[in-house]
Amino acid sequence: MTNTFKALVVEKENENLNLNVKEIEPSDLPEGEVLVKVKYSGINYKDGLAAHPNGNIVKDYPFIPGIDLAGEVADSKDDRYKAGDPVIVTSYELGVSHFGGYSEYARVPAKWIVPLPEGLSLKESMILGTAGFTAALSVQRLEENGLKPENGTVLVTGATGGVGSVAISLLKKKGYHVAASTGKDSEKDYLQQLGAAEVIDRKEVYNGKLKKLDKQKWAAAIDAVGGEPLASLLAQMKYRGSVAVSGMAAGVELPSSVFPFILRGVSLLGIDSVYCPMEEREQIWQRLAGDLKLDNLEDLVYKEAALEELPELLPAVFESNHLGRVLVNLEG
Structure with a gap:
């Protein structure tokens, strides 16, 4: 050198x-x-x-x-x-x-x-980076918790960000019906290009009012937002739905109730990419070069x-x- x-x-x-x-x-x-x-x-x-x-x-x-x-x-x-x-x-x-x-x-x-891993270039690995790794880890954890395409719509919040954009593409590749939540009305075409079947305003997830339980909408969700929007999202999950959470853009407090968990069996899955065990870390990267490789x-x-x-x-x-x-x- x-x-x-x-x-x-x-x-x-x-x-x-x-x-x-x-x-x-x-x-x-x-x-x-x-x-x-x-x-x-x-x-x-x-x-x-x-x-x-x-x-x-x-x-x-x-x-x-x-x-x-x-x-x-x-x-x-x-x-x-x-x-x-x-x-x-x-x-x-x-x-x-x-x-x-x-x-x-x-x-x-x-x-x-x-x-x-074979099948992935250095450039491609950094297009993914921590954001892509986190998105893939989220998909894997949801599937380990029982998620299948036939279960229903999977919501992705913060959809135009790094984790959200990769998550949409990964879910689409795996055959899921994806709803993308965003505050950027102008980016509908971009999100659909990534693989979102529907694009919704983030106010449909959280309109400023929290309910302990709400209408059941989502089979699963990948959330990079946290805070009150996450609390609202939990109240909208279908029976035995799962939420993989990895972000706190809207805050670190979670003003939820126990109702989604004890009345609907909802699972809140914490996604930590920082100290993810090496065996699982290597497995995720292998998947990003294999069955989860994005076109x-x-x-x-x-x-x-x-x-x-x-x-x-x-x-x-x-x-x-x-x-x-x-x-x-x-x-x-």
Whole structure:
């Protein structure tokens, strides 16, 4: 590798954060058994938090964000990996307390690495990224809990976001009738292109009034919103329906009652992609390269960005003004 390479460095000055692409050295990287030449990364909600003064996920500066990366092994102290091996690293402490993927090189613990499965390119793996992994994990958990296409409509909330957009496509591929909930009336065509059979206004899920029980509508749901909309959604689930929840865009409080659970047998499934066991993690990535491989992956890319564009793009994460995924290309 070269003596220096580029990375996006976040530095803190008083209460302000400065984001700049800088030249750093290998000695600046944290400890880890495997050095990866990063090819691609992506932008996630947590990456926006890591670049926000009040994000509260990064404790020490300077810092390199990026909770996803895919690339080739440059050097390894672990016998399982050799130079040139294509690998994926997502979750764990990457981009939170351990320097992340917004760098031309990253050094990571070997136990965080997933070998790139056959049938998936490095670029495709980062079009999916943590968002795609979370969506696939949600689908798997719902099916393990009994969901089948004949059970009825599956609702996806926050449908234009990273998790939501991939979830729609995965469910469509598996033969489900998908309803997409969104506050963006202009994106009906986009959501239908992804595979939504119907697009509804998010006010149909939550109109500002909570009921302990409501009309039964959904066989299952993938929710990346949380908060009061999730409480309203639980009241609308069909008997023995399941909700896979992975987000908190609408808040962390859940003002629900026990009625959906004890009168309708509804299941609330927590989806954690951060510390998902490695055996299951590898299985999900194998499925994303196999039976869940999407034909429309490129349709999920809102923008392909260079490292130098990130100081402008990361603060915009909270404006919710893009669709699908932003792919970060570090190949130059």
